[in-house]
Amino acid sequence: MLAALERHAHLLVLPGSANLARSVKNPWSAPERVRMIRAALAGAGADLRRVRFAPLPDEFDTDLWAAGVRAAVGTRDAVLVGFEKDATSSYLRWFPEWAAEASPVTPGLNATDLRRAYFTGEPVPDLPDAVRAALETFAHTRTFRRLRAEDAAVQAERARLAGAPLPLQEVRHCHVAGGHVWLRRRTGPIGRGLWELPGHRLGPGETPPPGARVFGHPSRSLVLPAVAHVLPSEGGGEAVPLAWALARPRHFLEDHAVIVRRMVQS
Structure with missing residues (x-):
């Protein structure tokens, strides 16, 4: 996001899964994530007047989801900033009408690994101060305890089903x-x-x-x-x-x- 703001006048952020319940995969609501991102950007000196957020629901359908993204952006004159971490980043290639810009890769920054560490009590990687503070506060809630139990149950079920035909x-x-x-x-x-x-x-x-x-x-x-x-x-x-x-x-x-x-x- 900081790299995008260095090169462009405005940044639109679409926090995904806005229609999904809390889970170990999506522990925080879209408004909670927006607050964390805004606080992190402010802590890094970004001008928040240049940043807009538009929460985006999951449709579990590539075409419908991409249509929602296009509707939220509202113009063909856009630049898509990101980097391809793995197969989950394939969406970066779904919008050929927009210019694409690679963002720098931050070693060790991985949301999946962060969630696993957070729910199992392992050391959490370096985070912006505002985000770390928010996670520390959340860890004292009843919701966190429920999600931690869910995480343990998900891992146990995966182990039990190891070797089963997929899907x-x-x-x-x-x-x-x-x-x-x-x-x-x-x-x-x-x-x-x-x-x-x-x-x-x-x-x-x-x-x-x-x-x-x-x-x-x-x-x-x-x-x-x-x-x-x-x-x-x-x-x-x-x-x-x-x-x-x-x-x-x-x-x-x-x-x-x-x-x-x-x-x-x-």
Whole structure:
């Protein structure tokens, strides 16, 4: 961001996953991340009047997500600043209409490794003072303790499923009737208290049901890559007002709010 501000008059930052519940993958809401980024930039002497933030939801669909980015930017006269760390940076090549500018690589700066260290009590890499202070404060909250338990459960589940055929396969039921959608609450440490579509993971030898709608984005699952085969059928759970559910995507596990919206719109 500092490199971009050195070369350009204005910077637009799109904090992603703005519609997702807190998880070990996305521990902080978009407003919390904006506050940390603004504080870090201010600490580095940046002129915050030149920086604008526009939180961006995840769509778990490349074309829809890219369209959201283009709508937020609002012009073809833009420069995309970033660097390709790994496969997760492929989005930098999805906007050929914009100029591309490589930013300097900061050795040791990796959000995945930082989160792992943070939740396991290992030393956290060097961070801006404002960000370190925010993380230290967050570590004393009930939410942090819940996420730390979730992190341990995610790692244990990955170990248990080591060697399983990937992606994992699951069946989900999206029953909508009378202005309600049938959901159930998560009770385990992964996504505790969040709404999910009723369903189950397919076991060895089980085949996906015919006619199901497939949701298989590689990053949709917190544990391991998983494909959801969603049927517009009854599967248990309790009736929740559909309008209420659609207005509160951050109350849902993983991409389940996106699935409900797509199923209703189809």
